[in-house]
Amino acid sequence: MTSPAEHIDPALRVEALASLLAERGLIDEATIENFVKTYEQSVGPMNGAKVVAKAWTDPEYRARLLADGTGAIAELGFKGPQGEHIVALENTPTTHHVVVCTLCSCYPWPVLGLPPSWYKDPAYRSRMVREPRRVLREFGLDLDDSVEIAVHDSSSEVRYMVLPERPAGTEDATEEELAALVTRDAMVGVANVAAP
Amino acid sequence: MDGIHDMGGKRGFGQLEEPTDAPPFAEPWEGKAFVIGALAARIAGTNLHAFRHAIERVPPSEYLVGYWNRWTIGAQIMMEDSGIITDEQVRARAAQLSGQDVPEPPAPEPHKPQMPSGGAGNLRSRDTPPAFAVGDEVRVADLDPVGHTRLPRYVRRRAGTVTAIQPCQVFPDTAAHFVGENPQHCYAVEFDSRELWGADAEPFRLSVDLFEPYLEPAK
Numbered sequence: 299m300t301s302p303a304e305h306i307d308p309a310l311r312v313e314a315l316a317s318l319l320a321e322r323g324l325i326d327e328a329t330i331e332n333f334v335k336t337y338e339q340s341v342g343p344m345n346g347a348k349v350v351a352k353a354w355t356d357p358e359y360r361a362r363l364l365a366d367g368t369g370a371i372a373e374l375g376f377k378g379p380q381g382e383h384i385v386a387l388e389n390t391p392t393t394h395h396v397v398v399c400t401l402c403s404c405y406p407w408p409v410l411g412l413p414p415s416w417y418k419d420p421a422y423r424s425r426m427v428r429e430p431r432r433v434l435r436e437f438g439l440d441l442d443d444s445v446e447i448a449v450h451d452s453s454s455e456v457r458y459m460v461l462p463e464r465p466a467g468t469e470d471a472t473e474e475e476l477a478a479l480v481t482r483d484a485m486v487g488v489a490n491v492a493a494p
Numbered sequence: 495m496d497g498i499h500d501m502g503g504k505r506g507f508g509q510l511e512e513p514t515d516a517p518p519f520a521e522p523w524e525g526k527a528f529v530i531g532a533l534a535a536r537i538a539g540t541n542l543h544a545f546r547h548a549i550e551r552v553p554p555s556e557y558l559v560g561y562w563n564r565w566t567i568g569a570q571i572m573m574e575d576s577g578i579i580t581d582e583q584v585r586a587r588a589a590q591l592s593g594q595d596v597p598e599p600p601a602p603e604p605h606k607p608q609m610p611s612g613g614a615g616n617l618r619s620r621d622t623p624p625a626f627a628v629g630d631e632v633r634v635a636d637l638d639p640v641g642h643t644r645l646p647r648y649v650r651r652r653a654g655t656v657t658a659i660q661p662c663q664v665f666p667d668t669a670a671h672f673v674g675e676n677p678q679h680c681y682a683v684e685f686d687s688r689e690l691w692g693a694d695a696e697p698f699r700l701s702v703d704l705f706e707p708y709l710e711p712a713k
Binding site: 304305306308309310311312313314315316317318319324325329330333334337338342379382383400401402403411412414415416418419420421422423424425427428429430431432433436437446447448449450451452453454455456483488489 | 567
């Protein structure tokens with residue numbers, strides 16, 4: 299068992315592990331590069347933004363997304379690890395949803411990619427389930443007292459994404475223009491989508 | 495297990511990190527760490543739950559160093575458990591990579607766990623119907639297992655309401671220890687913030703997905 303007393307620099311530990319596994323044929327540079335490239339370029343919040351923009355412009359799609367998130371998201375080609383069962387939570391003028399994982403850092407990879415640093419940080423994981431209104435305010439989202447906050451702790455294999463409210467003044471925007479407005483933070487629930 | 499990882503409601507972790515549009519990997523080693531962890535269960539012949547449990551067993555001082563550090567050490571612990579590598583090998587290799595002349599420790603004898611799997615992923619079915627229905631009042635059992643669990647400590651013994659029946663899933667508490675997938679029904683259970691944190695709590699609703707063995711009828 300790893301001894302807490304003898305800390306190894308994390309980058310060096312990774313090199314040591316990669317080297318040991320590579321010489322046994324258990325990992326190789328090409329696999330590492332492919333994985334990294336996938337999560338740097340193809341799997342990220344731009345996927346979720348397309349889901350949101352479509353839900354904003356296509357009422358039937360929105361209904362499917364809320365009834366069966368996994369299926370509606372797969373219609374756009376987004377599926378894979380950490381996306382076995384995805385639930386979309388719809389924000390309304392009276393309810394604001396926000397997602398956290400207090401036990402680790404569960405996150406809907408197919409639509410949002412890998413979680414950002416703040417989502418994995420102890421401050422977010424510990425505080426979001428105790429004082430969400432204060433946490434949201436610190437993130438710059440000052441919700442009216444009339445808005446009820448619903449926090450979702452991702453403790454099973456169900457993954458959550460927030461369907462934010464469509465901002466005012468976007469009636470004439472195309473789906474593509476709308477997708478460009480949607481941020482990762484809005485799909486976790488720590489922000490709203492700002493008008494253009 | 496009650497460990498450093500069970501962070502819901504803990505005080506003292508200070509300020510939130512500023513949201514940025516930083517890429518997923520700040521440095522190349524982080525990307526490599528991600529891939530090692532992502533492949534570790536396959537290499538060790540284990541599963542996602544065992545990986546989570548390995549991360550939970552990372553010593554607290556190391557856990558708090560940062561995400562990719564605990565992720566990497568968790569992967570290492572799981573591979574040690576399966577006899578793929580030893581901590582001595584990792585330390586020796588780290589020393590060698592740092593230019594030190596240290597002898598190569600012996601490789602261990604692999605002993606991967608043998609647990610039958612019901613297929614890919616974690617969604618399963620069960621012959622028995624769910625014990626609870628939407629709208630049922632439930633109370634979280636007073637459970638304190640020494641092993642892996644997905645029952646966050648802050649909802650233990652608290653009363654809530656079932657708001658959705660989630661898909662039946664592999665039970666993390668047994669799968670992490672290779673004693674069986676043991677699929678269980680799972681429920682979204684909603685708690686009032688005052689039930690969790692007392693009368694002075696901020697008003698809000700909190701929903702947690704809880705497996706059937708964690709729950710009792712409220713009464």
